[in-house]
Amino acid sequence: MQSPEPMNREPDMEAATPDRATRTTCPYCGVGCGVLAETQPDGTAVVRGDPGHPANFGRLCSKGTALAETLDLEGRLLHPEIRGRRASWETALDTVAHGFARVLRDHGPQAVAFYVSGQLLTEDYYVANKLMKGFLGSANIDTNSRLCMASSVAGQVRAFGADTVPGNYEDLDEAELVVLVGSNTAWCHPVLYQRLTGAGRGRPQRRIVVIDPRRTATCDAADLHLALAPGSDAHLFNGLLCYLHDHGAQSAEFTAAHTRGLAEALGAARAAGASITAVAAACGLDAAAVERFYRWFARTDKVVTVYSQGINQSSSGTDKVNAIINCHLLTGRIGRPGMGPFSITGQPNAMGGREVGALANQLAAHMGFDELARERIARFWKTTRLATRPGLKAVELFRAVERGEIKALWIMATNPAVSLPDAGQVRRALARCELLVVSDCVRHTDTSAHAQVLLPALAWGEKDGTVTNSERRISRQRAFLPPPGEARADWWTLSQVAQRLGHGAAFDYGGPADIFREHAALTAFENDGSRDLDLGGLATLTDAQYAGLAPVQWPVAGDARQGTARLFGAGGFHTPDRRARFVAVTPRAPAHATDPDYPLALNTGRVRDHWHTLTRTGKSARLSQHSPEPYVEIHPDDARTRGLEDRHLARLDSRWGFMLARVRIDAGQRLGSVFAPMHWNDQFARNGCVGVLVNPATDPVSGQPESKHTPVAVRPYRPAWHGFVLSRRLLAFPEADYAVSVRGQAFWRFELAGDGAPDSWKQWARSVFCTPLNGQRAEWIDYLDAGAGSYRGARLVGDRLESCVFIAPAPNLPARAWLAQLFERPAVGADERRALLSGRAPDQRADLGGLVCACFGVTAHTIRETIRREALDSVEAVGRCLKAGTNCGSCQPEIAALIRVERSSDAA
Secondary structure: OOOOEEOOOOOOOOOEOOOOOEEEEOOOOOOOOEEEEEEOOOOOEEEEEOOOOOOOOOOOOHHHHOHHHHOOOOOEOOOOEEOOEEOOHHHHHHHHHHHHHHHHHHHOHHHEEEEEOOOOOHHHHHHHHHHHHHHHOOOOEEEHHHHOOHHHHHHHHHHHOOOOOOOOOHHHHHOOEEEEEOOOHHHHOHHHHHHHHHHOOOOOOOEEEEEOOOOOHHHHHOOEEEOOOOOOHHHHHHHHHHHHHHOOOOOHHHHHHHEEOHHHHHHHHHHHOOOHHHHHHHHOOOHHHHHHHHHHHHHOOOEEEEEOHHHHOOOOHHHHHHHHHHHHHHHOOOOOOOOEEEEOOOOOOHHHHHHHOOOOOOOOOOOOOOHHHHHHHHHHHOOOOOOOOOOOOHHHHHHHHHHOOOOEEEEEOOOHHHHOOOHHHHHHHHHHOOEEEEEEOEOOOOOHHHOOEEEEEOOOOOOOEEEEOOOOEEEEEOOOOOOOOOOEOHHHHHHHHHHHOOOHHHHOOOOHHHHHHHHHHHHHOOOOOOOOOOOHHHOOOOHHHHHOOOOEEOOOOOOOOOOEEEOOOOOOOOOOOOOEEOOOOOOOOOOOOOOOOOOEEEEEEOOOOOOOOOOOHHHOOOOOOOOOOOEEEEOHHHHHHHOOOOOOEEEEEOOOOEEEEEEEEOOOOOOOEEEEEOOOOOOOEOOOOHHHOOOOOEOOOOOOEOOOOEEEEEEEOOOOEEEEEEEOOOOOOOOOOEEEEEEEOOEEEEEEEEOOOOOOHHHHHHHHHOOOOOOOOEEEEEEEEOOOOEEEEEEEEOOEEEEEEEEEOOOOOOOOHHHHHHOOOOOOOHHHHHHHHHOOOOOHHHOOOOEEEOOOOEEHHHHHHHHHHHOOOOHHHHHHHHOOOOOOOOOHHHHHHHHHHHHHHHHO
């Protein structure tokens, strides 16, 4: 039997603190940080980290710190719309229900689908899954978690018999060796990164290994960085499995009592070439570095292997997950303090969605489509329409939409026209869908542009329910803002449609507490301990208890409500014989790994301060400064052979599409590989969406796309002109092939480039900037050098700078930072007017340089000046002077780099 380790510490938490701040949970990554939010008399909010929450103990990353800056109603969808015109809720709900009823009647349940999101709360997720699978009779409901965590789910199910993360964040504190695989933790999960680096201070025996093709900010804390060839992870961990076995690191007692399949796994690994020499050759690594990693792993008892999208987002992602798990099963390093394989999720409720069955290949409560599970759930839901087979996974679902097989599609809280691979195909599919319904809090997205029906949803700060983080910890998201306009909770909208479809009795919920109790009861229903997910201890919560629910890790079985810290330390897996399975892994190259027309491997991912498709973080001027444009990182040698120059523009092409991006030459990028962020879309950047490039090949087990390896060609993009505009108004630039909008403090910044120039830049500028003045005085100053092809102009209204424009044939334009400061001033002086025309700051110190610390708004120039003036020699010293790096710490590697630059300057 399973012997879970009970939690020995849970915070005593109420829904509100003594100062009346509301306890809630951050809506960004899967760390699941606790947040204290307090509304102000003017309707704004103050947000800070919750020191009582066990996920973060008061820390927030730059994105969490800026949450209050993203709560305004600009750009919100506040009313239902049908074909672009405002409609009543009654009409909109009737339209959705009648449309789905018609398709169900004429074409059957396989012609309808939902595509949902890790941004939904568990209660919303539960109702969506129940409606589609339980009462519409189709399993065609999938979630954008398919794009980030599906391979981890599939690997855990194959190994453990269930989608179970065995450990928790305390294991990062306890571990003596932390292996970070395919995870830029410093940027993507900065609170966890600071936790694991902080736990190593004063412990010289503790080591961190980073396994990643590129040198990221995470490598700053690494004792060893293995820059392996893209897609070669399975070779590395297969070799580790054999090394551990051959060097006496196997736990014979654990493997004999609690596992099966070791001989087959070892055989497959050896057949693929498991010697250190063979592994090093397959991974493109130095053999001595491979041997050092293997030796550390073998000799260290407390090992945590943290893996994320670099493992999951692969056409062989499930095998890579199992190759990692195999090593922990062999050594018995699982489910005990400081050891185990640890999948860290990308979204705040990716795990909650998995709990309720929002993946197309599972039913609710971690149950599958076997006959016993189907019969059990049908009885619980009192339905005769339960889906009998898995539905279409995300990539195939949108292909079915384009083929016309799915005729009614409801998308909730996600933007697949940007985030899915081969985004051009997704847009074609959306354009031809007979009935496309989109529920969102944002009015204009690349996806909503195709919808016939738009339904306004609540956003973070307005929603009420639960989320589950990467360590199985359920936390409450609580509302502290009133619903704006006619926005409604997603569970309410779904229930209203269900009632119109004739299923009202099954969807008669009074609030999220009702839904949570039903969800918890289903996890415990006829659960004899064979299923991992059991929330029976929470199934009888009163409304008041639900309102005050403290963070708790599942399972929470029986009457006990303290939760469970770790699983599998003493076996008790969820397979029929209660033994874990070793999985034989034969490494496979990425799909389309070599293509002479597209010789570089594109890797995609996040930047430090932005989130998904910018609909939230794009509202924050502070978060928009560190990485303001789409970019491509490339090794200096690859740049040289292609004629690429730093800060110039490049065109990236794949077999699926193209994009334009700013070049960043970086020696930390692996030769033959490039990196581009995933965030930009048509709302923020013309031709800047990386999703149109991305390889749509998927893992045959998990259905997760190959987002980390797309064959691409990169070449210089040499437009006829480059420019930038700063303006107090949001503007459009149809003549620019490359047009990026960036929010600043009191202004918008636009980075521009194009092949076709207007006949007169002066006339163009006036046509763009001039607006009615309502009696105010306006002044236009400009300078044109026709021979050089450059133009500079500025419009002042009442002595304040209203807008300015700089155009040149090359991208070496004036620095933006000193110009941005002028928008904060009540009047622009004579020296500054002359500087506007010359393109040079009147005081060289006025150019503050790029933003480094987004939490406290500290620039590179300020940090460098302080380092020189105060003779600072450590990141901690900079933090004491400027606070930079003292919150989430994600900027600490950049601060360290600035210190190295200043030291080298002094030495010279």
